[in-house]
Amino acid sequence: MRKVAIVGAGLTRFVRRALETPKELSYEAAKTALDSCGLRLEDIDCVAHGTAPDAFDGIHQNGEYMVDGCGGWNKPTMRVYVGGATGVHAVVHGWHHVASGLFDLCLVVCEEKMSSAMPHAQGFFLTIFDAITERALQPNLLWIFALEMNRYMQRYGYTKEDMALAAVNNKNNGQLHPSSQFKTEVTVEDILNSETMAYPVSRLDVSPVSDGAAAVVLAAEPVARRITDKPVWIEGVGWTLDTAYWATRDLYYPRYLDRAARMAYEMAGIREPAKQINIAEPYDPFDYKALHHMEGLQLAPRGKTVELLRDGHFARDGNLPMCPSGGLLGVGNPIAAAGTMKVCELFWQLRGEADQRQVPGNPKLGVAQAWGDLMQVSSVVVAGI
């Protein structure tokens, strides 16, 4: 396999409702990523793109519709879709294209426009539950998160306040991100006092509904070195899809992530991830999920994560900053784009270009992760400089 580097990155602002169409959002992110490394579309050999459920847009085979915004016309172009994990998985997918030796330059573009779905995108998640044995109960998507969160908290004796601390960390980190859809800092009290939606999930435990796009450019080693002095290498990738019988395995531990993380670390030659990784971007659609995923990523001992959080271990200037971007809680959650945003963050942080968000101490190694479906799938990218 060839070494693959990230050489460029671009984002749109994340907003509750965007004027731009999905294609226009994709174009903005893709063009910004190309410009960031001085490339033109004709330099690009292939396109890997991602967008989550077709139902959000009401466009069947949305990937084909999106092709023009992704710069994919008349190129080998392929969409990847693994629910919420799409944004990191599309980068893994692009990595395959280049690592295999088939292509030198791959443009990865992920987009989501959730605001088109009326009255609320959440309603479409009813159809991810088993059509025969679960849907008749009229579940809301929040149910599985609430069930998982409650089990996770109960297993380790964590409190709602513990979980709110993670929301505060991420949301306030996001205040420094130019793409963030939020304007105000939050406190633990704000989180705890927000409306209870599905106990233990309160409104501010959850990331928002967003529109937005993100893109990165991947290059094979010799090409990468010609494009930039500071390539950010993809050191390892991993992914796993667990069984869809989500209620028949215990939800307190994200088994779907354990294996994906170990796969990526093995490829990267990382033996002690908690000591070696300098920046973590765990997938955080809910506050508890950031902590849950830190455990699955082997970056915190099971049941001790809150202790580390309280000790400042995961702060921007801590030993292992968690979601220095702000994550989905702090920047926004346009589903597929949110995962790619995390990979963009590793790119900027590792190059020392994260402006006010810069993690001190010249970080060398970072991990980004996204999760999706019925507590099932995880994709992991380890990047280093």
Next chain:
Amino acid sequence: MEQKVKVSGGTALTEEMIQSGKVFLTADSLDCAYAWDTGVAISRYLAELKKGKIIGKECRACKRVMIPPRMFCELCFRPSGDWVYLQDSGVVNTYSICYVNWDASRIKEGEKPYLPAVIEIDGAAEGMGIMHLLGEVEPEQIKIGMRVKAVWKPDSERTGSITDIKYFKPLSKEG
């Protein structure tokens, strides 16, 4: 200092801009209809629910008694074996108290919240549960680890659906 992080696009619309007609919208709705065949294993599961019974299926290799029943064990990837009747009781693995309907609208003032739970069914392999609802319990009384029992619809109202069980209610200590 020039910002190194490049951001472009993502023009925020406000409700006011939409209401005042400053931006154009086009709308459509889809009415999709489906009829799902319930399959080999779940057909039997539903037929048994109609009779007021919960049935699982055992894997010959790993000996897991699986619920919902399946024609193959996804772990061993072999055909499953005997049908096994389970009890209509179990243990709450986790639960929620939900004030939101499936479409994200809020329940009405005075309406009772949904009480979804994962219930590990007695007689199934350890930890194997199903998603269902709790009832005849005050939300604040619910505990993880609580023993519960199915409350069935009357015979005449059962249709061969997971909703033939209305909900699970707490079992008294002696139950």
